[in-house]
Amino acid sequence: MTIIYVAEEHHRLYWHWKETGARDLRLCHVDFHCDMRGLIIDRPAQQATFYDARERGWVDQGNFLAHAVDEGIVTGLRWFHDPIGGRRYDHGTVRYEHDLRVRLSRQRRGPWRPLSFEEQSLGSWEGPAPGEHLDLDWDALANTLYTPEHSARLQEAFLQQPFAHRPEVVYFIYSYCSSVIDDDAFEGFLERLREKLGAQVIRLSALPSEHSTVGREKSRYQQLRSRLIAPLKRPQLWLSSTLKSIDTSGDLEFPYPRRAS
Secondary structure, three states: OOEEEEEOOOOHHHHHHHHHOOOOEEEEEEOOOOOOOOEEEEOOOOEEEEOOHHHHHOOOOOOHHHHHHHOOOEEEEEEEEOOOOOHHHOOOOOEEOOOHHHHHOOOOOOOOEEOEEEEEEHHHOOOOOOOOEEEEEHHHOOEOOEOHHHHHHHHHHHHHOOOOOOOOEEEEEOOOOOEOOOHHHHHHHHHHHHHHHOOEEEEOOOOOOOOOOOOHHHHHHHHHHHHHHHHHHHHHHHHHHHHHHHHOOOOOOOOOOEOOO
16 A cells, blocks of 8 residues: 655655665655755766765755765655756755856765666656655645646646556655645645545654754745845845856756746
């Protein structure tokens, strides 16, 4: 029977994997974000390592997969996201071997870890591959940047997608920091997913305060704070966005209707 693990913070999975001694997992990662901040992936060589040693010092929702890769917990990852999503829309994100900031850097890196990796559009997704765990973040289907109509289409398309291979394990994450906070919609989708897979639902315990970073009220506060301080950070954001636009120029990009601000 498929088990659906439900959590409110994505990095709760890292601690779940540590608790259960998980190794060599292969993930179908359906998420607006990479969750691999601080990692560089050499895609031709299919290997990865940290480019920012500071990220080794803590685990949060934005870098927990980088830690999982570095520690051998995850050795295979297929990342699927909507056209509005991915590296271009994430301030702290994974880097690839062709990125300008990677090619210009003289920083020594390593050790390298094996990682079978690919990034694809959610529109091309045909369900989990054999042996993959399905890692689904609610913000991939109900992001604050999406129109309600588009979110509804994404959710319905996901549920109607035939799964040629039923996953043994599914992780379903609320991600308050970037998801539309709608408990009824989340629980309704969860119930339909449970019925689709004939699954058992297990809700993971909340993270202790020393590890928790994106609770519901904290996320609302952070969203308000980011709007207030944005004018003060414009030069920094401009430089970061310029470098990122160069780095992601070869990434997935499609026309898309955005939610009105």
